[in-house]
Amino acid sequence: MTDSTGIAIGNAPAVAVTPSRAPRTGTRRWVVAVGGAVLPLAILVVWQVVTTTGLVPTSQVPSPQMVWEAAVDLAQRGLLGQYIAISTQRVIIGFLIGAALGLALGAVVGLSRFADILLAPTLGAIRAVPSLAWVPLLILWFKIGEESKIILITIGAFFPVYTTVAAALRHVDRQLVEAGRAFGYRGVRLFFTVQLPAVIPSVASGLRLALAQAWLFLVAAELIAASMGLGFLLSDSGNNGRIDRIFLAIILLAVLGKLTDSILALFERWAVRKWA
Amino acid sequence: MVLTQAPVTAHPGHVGQRAFGVEFAGLGRAFAAPRRRGATAAGPVLQDVSLRIEPGEIVAVLGPSGCGKSTLLRIVGGLDRPSTGSVAIDGAPVSEFDPRCAIGFQEPRLLPWRTLEHNVALGLPRGVPRAEGREIVAELVSLVGLANFSQHTPRQISGGMAQRTSLARALARNPGVLLLDEPFGALDALTRLKMQDLLLDVHAAAPTTVLLVTHDVDEALQLADRVILLGRSPDAPGTAGNDIRQVITVPGERPRDRGSAELAELRAQLLGGLGIERHSAH
Numbered sequence: 001m002t003d004s005t006g007i008a009i010g011n012a013p014a015v016a017v018t019p020s021r022a023p024r025t026g027t028r029r030w031v032v033a034v035g036g037a038v039l040p041l042a043i044l045v046v047w048q049v050v051t052t053t054g055l056v057p058t059s060q061v062p063s064p065q066m067v068w069e070a071a072v073d074l075a076q077r078g079l080l081g082q083y084i085a086i087s088t089q090r091v092i093i094g095f096l097i098g099a100a101l102g103l104a105l106g107a108v109v110g111l112s113r114f115a116d117i118l119l120a121p122t123l124g125a126i127r128a129v130p131s132l133a134w135v136p137l138l139i140l141w142f143k144i145g146e147e148s149k150i151i152l153i154t155i156g157a158f159f160p161v162y163t164t165v166a167a168a169l170r171h172v173d174r175q176l177v178e179a180g181r182a183f184g185y186r187g188v189r190l191f192f193t194v195q196l197p198a199v200i201p202s203v204a205s206g207l208r209l210a211l212a213q214a215w216l217f218l219v220a221a222e223l224i225a226a227s228m229g230l231g232f233l234l235s236d237s238g239n240n241g242r243i244d245r246i247f248l249a250i251i252l253l254a255v256l257g258k259l260t261d262s263i264l265a266l267f268e269r270w271a272v273r274k275w276a
Numbered sequence: 277m278v279l280t281q282a283p284v285t286a287h288p289g290h291v292g293q294r295a296f297g298v299e300f301a302g303l304g305r306a307f308a309a310p311r312r313r314g315a316t317a318a319g320p321v322l323q324d325v326s327l328r329i330e331p332g333e334i335v336a337v338l339g340p341s342g343c344g345k346s347t348l349l350r351i352v353g354g355l356d357r358p359s360t361g362s363v364a365i366d367g368a369p370v371s372e373f374d375p376r377c378a379i380g381f382q383e384p385r386l387l388p389w390r391t392l393e394h395n396v397a398l399g400l401p402r403g404v405p406r407a408e409g410r411e412i413v414a415e416l417v418s419l420v421g422l423a424n425f426s427q428h429t430p431r432q433i434s435g436g437m438a439q440r441t442s443l444a445r446a447l448a449r450n451p452g453v454l455l456l457d458e459p460f461g462a463l464d465a466l467t468r469l470k471m472q473d474l475l476l477d478v479h480a481a482a483p484t485t486v487l488l489v490t491h492d493v494d495e496a497l498q499l500a501d502r503v504i505l506l507g508r509s510p511d512a513p514g515t516a517g518n519d520i521r522q523v524i525t526v527p528g529e530r531p532r533d534r535g536s537a538e539l540a541e542l543r544a545q546l547l548g549g550l551g552i553e554r555h556s557a558h
Contacts (some may be wrong), residue, residue: 178385
């Protein structure tokens with residue numbers, strides 16, 4: 001599936017003289033696209049069949065048609081775009097703040113033995129707190145406003161980045177670091193010349209995990225305390241028995257999550273090619 | 277003597293203007309924790325090493341595995357510190373990661389995400405203006421015969437090319453002392469011979485002081501002005517550290533005839549010092 005995120009080879013260069021990079025496998029692009037679409041299309045067909053034949057009552061599983069109509073209805077009221085926009089905005093802001101903090105603290109803990117001893121146990125304990133446990137506290141502190149949701153998402157996005165960056169920095173090839181030192185690089189210059197480039201592929205995969213966590217925490221936040229957004233749509237529809245909207249919200253979350261993840265996957269692929 | 281002086285491909289105007297003497301005075305190094313490398317784990321690795329290396333001289337350090345050759349080199353470069361005694365370069369004590377030295381490691385240790393050119397540039401001393409730096413790098417890259425590969429990354433080149441890049445990177449530092457830690461050890465025999473000739477070309481173009489650690493007797497005799505044999509004293513086995521057992525001044529001008537009888541005799545002598553039997557036919 002993914003490229004082998006191998007540890008940087010500082011010592012044993014390959015003998016390949018061709019300047020082009022070997023592709024992962026010989027699979028063509030359209031095969032990948034079509035292959036990936038097979039299962040969703042099959043599900044759609046089965047879904048259509050079981051609902052129109054009455055095999056499953058539409059009160060349990062609405063037909064694709066009904067879900068589509070629910071979407072159109074919400075769109076006409078101007079709610080669909082608004083919910084998608086507000087949820088995406090929360091995820092992006094929370095993800096960016098969490099990732100930046102995770103990068104900074106991960107770098108400090110990964111590079112400094114002292115910071116590791118001082119901070120790692122506490123951060124590990126905070127990480128162990130289940131996401132939902134924060135919700136009542138955040139609502140008490142920040143009421144139902146944007147802050148509570150964004151802080152929760154920030155917490156969710158922070159830890160994957162923090163842990164991968166700290167671990168990757170601890171395992172940067174010591175020989176490369178020593179070579180950097182031997183050529184007069186120290187501190188910040190050494191970090192930006194040797195250590196940071198060496199961990200960029202790990203950072204990229206940490207960011208992908210963080211983004212997935214951000215969507216997870218978004219729904220957790222919106223389910224419990226929100227007046228807008230996809231999580232709110234889920235809980236509101238649950239209360240009103242609007243199963244078509246529940247299906248719609250789940251499908252939208254799947255599509256949005258996959259789309260944003262694909263963007264980061266492109267970045268990760270580029271990072272692995274360039275820096276690994 | 278069929279071998280002729282190979283033409284030096286470039287004449288570096290910027291590099292090789294420094295050559296410093298190195299002086300070891302009663303140098304010793306002991307490791308607190310037992311190390312697995314040495315023949316005997318505990319105790320001093322090096323003991324009472326005293327030697328004076330002249331500016332511009334090539335000195336090869338020979339010795340069995342674990343005798344502290346690399347440790348000695350690392351101490352000169354300021355990557356390690358002596359437990360006793362001292363080392364001075366150009367009369368002044370060695371500082372941490374001493375800027376007067378440059379190291380060619382046993383492994384190329386290139387940054388895999390940088391092109392060869394940018395890897396060489398890593399060796400440039402701080403404060404070299406950008407344009408001048410680029411010029412120096414271009415000179416060195418062609419000096420080691422990689423002008424056509426300067427835009428390649430370390431993954432795209434062979435082991436020998438990687439070691440040449442590593443050598444160019446060390447030279448970019450304009451070292452007063454060039455420290456080479458078995459730089460050709462991992463290469464195949466033919467490539468190694470070519471690299472030795474290259475090193476001599478480089479030294480002719482940039483006559484810096486060279487301290488070369490090797491386990492290859494022929495390499496030492498081919499390259500060095502003097503060969504230092506490190507080892508433990510046979511009279512005091514066990515706890516004593518390694519010190520200098522022999523210092524051999526290699527006769528003749530470089531490049532030397534690889535097949536000369538004189539060198540063959542020295543080779544046998546050095547191999548004897550390393551505890552290898554001669555198996556001579558009578």
